[in-house]
Amino acid sequence: MTDTDDMPMTSPPGEASASDVARGSGVALWKQIAERIEADIAEGRLKPGARLPTEAEFAERFGVNRHTLRRALATLTEQGLVEAMPGRGTFVKEPPLRYPITPRTRFSEIVSGEGRAPGGRVIASRIVPAATDIAAALRVPPGTDALRLDMLREADGVPLTIGTHWYVAERCRDLDLIAAATGSVTRALEALGLGDYRRLETRITARPADEEERSLLALPAGRTVMVVESINGDARRQPIQFTRARFSADRVQLVVKN
Template identity: 55%
Template sequence: MDTPLPRDAGVAAWKQIADALEAGIAAGRPGPGERLPTEAQFAARFGVNRHTVRRALAALAERGLIRSAQGSGSFVEAAPLRYPIGARTRFSEIVSGAGREAYGDLIAATEVPAGAALAAALGIAAGAPVLEMLTRHRADGTPISMGRACLPLPRFAGIDRAYAEAGSLTRAYAAFGVTDYRRLETRITARPADAAEAALLELAPGRVVLVTESVNLDQHGVPIQATRSQFAADRVELVVTG
């Protein structure tokens, strides 16, 4: 990664930089999850301007080799997280089991009326109030997924505050008498991330997200949550279990 760029190689400078960085990443220098040098440092190292470096980094991000976090820099992508989806799916347990630190961020919470499809999924009347929470879930600081979870009111009034404090829906549920819950069903599709999703998940434009739609039941078989989640496709391997 320290080799000066040959000026007569017939290859654009940004492509030479991208190739050099890719070779370094493949050799583990830097390793998964590690921060890359700054654009200014790369520019000085290769003797180019920052725009050239930025184009090289964008090319690597588009290929899923690195991610860029606003205000934090660029990082080498870690190996995809094995993410089982079955009757008992818990983000915190899955991430912790992989030896990584799990945490959830509450982005927004709003009371909205349930549409017909959502009402049917939760077993409530159309137009009944639900709490819609927009959340983001991270492993070792890397965004893995985001989602909109809808929970019936007034049963779960205030659970957004409990979630914001605990960083885990499982722990927040415990404060509302839900000692366990299970997944009724999950539907999975894929599409390019939109601009808002790309920003929250720190994805390059056009990267793919895996979209899951699910319904959870409490320990008594009562529907408590309908969620649509978007997973960064390069960062997970969804494994459907029995």
């Protein structure tokens, strides 16, 4: 089927349909479709975070083939208006979440403060000998037993960051079990009497997302992650946590506050 012989289709009231595109107007159908969806986003008919219909549903609604529809969606993606998440669908892109880096950085508080629902789950946990860089960050001898905790954190169900955390195992017994039960590192540390931790150091770099990160963060190929390495300490500034977090670069805006 070609664009010239696609037949108009009907659609529910208030939704874009084949009547919104004009064949023979001199304006390519994919461009008309992109403009119609863009207008629906701008005028609030499609809200930030809303899941778009499938390609098949959109193609039927506009009365075009999927090739035409894909070109329209690709244009909207390039404009930063929609985002395709592998295995999840295509969504109206939300503005980047402002993520302040302060002496007291707390994921759940930050996400809640932005009007979104925080979520988290433990991916894996195990005791490992502290490598040289981990040991230096925690100020313990290399090879000291360290608890490694990997977590995926979300806002409104959208994955934002993968965090790998290391703790001196002897000081943080059962922290992984508490984090798994609560979905929160902060709550786990509070349960161990370490809830008043403070940021001692932050380092920020960026690189292309690897295969595992693309899978967990639902990122298409070619996307970038911001890597935030941080050390948090107790009231005596003794390190209790070293974290290497990988943020989806276009979903989060890091704000460093002095």
